[in-house]
Amino acid sequence: MKYSIASILLALTLSVYGQRPLKDIDVFTKAFENIQIASYTPDDSLVTTQPDIKADYWDNTVYSPYKNAVLEFPFQIKFRDSLYHAPIHKDKVVTSRFGWRWGRAHKGIDIDLITGDSVYAILDGIVRMARYTSGHGRTVVIRHFNGLETVYAHLSSYGVKENDTVFKGSYLGKGGNSGRSRGSHLHLGVNYKGIAINPEYLFEFSETNKIRSQELWVTEKWTQAIFHSSKRKSKLELLTTEDEALASLIKQKSIYVVKPGDTLSRISRTNNVSIAAICKLNHIKYNTVIKIGQKLVIEK
Structure with a gap:
């Protein structure tokens, strides 16, 4: 900053002195050398630093590296943003929801697309995994700075590699039908320390692209597919405080x-x-x- 300001001042002055005798320029140069330019120090209160999300449980080779992690319910998820980026650039038609399906758990939502459609990151983060898995086919897993991981499965091609830093809206690859799939679609999963969360509890899948709240408490109800049906949207009761989360555990x-x-x-x-x-x-x-x-x- 110090040297850039000095350079600008020098350039402006030389343009004025361009037609002056050389001795005048020499006088100005000596005077300029005595000018003290105040250095700029950033305000630490305005600087935000991201946590080191690669410090723990970072493994590029497995879908979930949290085998020995202990997670107590309820737990809190925080967001800095109020909006997420749409994973596809078209209407988000949910064809199958988080819930019980065909006698087993479906731990994500399926969004309709055509093979070759571009897929994008919904939040900033780092690519933890970008490789083929038997069920999900070509899969990208992004770890975000609030601890969440988002899963983009059944891709036809990759646009990122492991350990890449990505931003909200970054291109991840092309949608497809790889792995165990009955047609082209994007399987979008949301996990926290290896535990799947119903994506519709956190995100509003409409044209608004809203994050439902910047602070949400998650109970087991929103992580267990048995409590939900893949055929319809679950009734939402957002838990924004710990007291609300604890009160919700009293089942009726x-x-x-x-x-x-x-x-x-x-x-x-x-x-x-x-x-x-x-x-x-x-x-x-x-x-x-x-x-x-x-x-x-x-x-x-």
Whole structure:
């Protein structure tokens, strides 16, 4: 900064003295050498530093390096931004949600795309993994500065490599259908220390690209697929304080009496709970025939 200001002053002055005798320029040069330029010291309060997210559990070779990590619920997630960058440059059509699907957990959301569509980072971070996995195919995992990791799976090609620093909106690769997939789409996962979180609890997947809150508390409900259905959006109850998170752990049970025409699927939709949760709580199976007047315990 010191030398750049001095250079500008010298250049401006020389333009004025360009037609002056040489002795005048010499006089000015000696005077200029005596000028003291104050150096600029940045205000430390305005400088933000990012944490060293590569210091712990950094492994490029595995999907989740947090095998021995202990995570206590509820835990807090913080965001500096109020908006994220869309992972694709088109409408975000969610074709399958975080929840129970085909008898097992679906730990992310599927967003429709055409093979070859560009995929982008939703937040700043560092690429922890960019390689092929048996289920997800070509996958990019980004670790972000708040501890979250986002997963971009079923890609057709890579646009980044491991340990690359990326920014919100950085190009990551092309969408596709690699791995265990039934059609071209982007599987977007959100993990924290190896634990999958329902992405729709944190992010609003609409044209607004909103982060739902800059501070959110996460309970086990938002990390367990059994509490959600992949076919519909879960009812959101944002927990912005620790007190709210602790209060939500007190589960409310009710009795549902089976009515004519009821099925487990219909009861699940009516009460906004997954079929798997109903079966587990009532010790029944998916193919159990329910009867009119039968009482089922529903837990929310």
